[in-house]
Amino acid sequence: MSSVCMQGFNSMMASRQLLRRLVPMVTSSVRCHHCLRLPQPMLSCQSHVTKMTTPPVRSLAASAKFECINIQDEDDFQQRVLDSKTPVVIDFHATWCGPCKLLAPRLESIIAGKAGKVILAKVDIDDNADLAMRFGVNSVPTVVGIRNGQPLGKFIGLQEDDIIDTFVEKLIN
Incomplete structure (x- = not known):
């Protein structure tokens, strides 16, 4: 994995950890709508990073x-x-x-x-x-x-x- 891809991956993981602290009920992974896999497609599918969502939070x-x-x-x-x-x-x-x-x-x-x-x-x-x-x-x-x-x-x-x-x-x- 190239260093540019690794930096993007680390940034995504840091954001994900912050989100889990802020919204503890989010338990399933963050996914790209286009690729529906994590983490490799996220690194190669930069045009879809903005479409990332989390599943709806159910209290x-x-x-x-x-x-x-x-x-x-x-x-x-x-x-x-x-x-x-x-x-x-x-x-x-x-x-x-x-x-x-x-x-x-x-x-x-x-x-x-x-x-x-x-x-x-x-x-x-x-x-x-x-x-x-x-x-x-x-x-x-x-x-x-x-x-x-x-x-x-x-x-x-x-x-x-x-x-x-x-x-x-x-x-x-």
């Missing part, structure tokens, strides 16, 4: 009915969680917690698949320490299931998707 919220709420204080918790007629999964997390960051998309994905039968409530333990103490949260992430204002189950730590799904199903039924 999780658009693919299913999904309600996620961020709890602000105890009054908000009472109104939106304890008084809710819909079962609620409470995710006690912290912004500094690595496992919390890994668990959050799993919870969102599973709950989105339940088509509005359950709500996800996120509680930052640093902002709502009293709520965390009230539910016996000693480590994060801790997930608690609430139905009709009563806790029905709880798990601590990062769990497999099938365990999370079973937990949510028990809460719904």
Whole structure:
């Protein structure tokens, strides 16, 4: 590969990485409409570089009915969680917690698949320490299931998707 082609390829890859940071839901590759292959035709097909597009971005919220709420204080918790007629999964997390960051998309994905039968409530333990103490949260992430204002189950730590799904199903039924 010539140095001119390599510079074009490196520039395209840098742009692609920037795009992935700005739009994290873009997962498939960037393609040339004319060539439909990557990367070699892109290098030889310079007239089509301007026609490059990414696939349409589909958000999780658009693919299913999904309600996620961020709890602000105890009054908000009472109104939106304890008084809710819909079962609620409470995710006690912290912004500094690595496992919390890994668990959050799993919870969102599973709950989105339940088509509005359950709500996800996120509680930052640093902002709502009293709520965390009230539910016996000693480590994060801790997930608690609430139905009709009563806790029905709880798990601590990062769990497999099938365990999370079973937990949510028990809460719904």
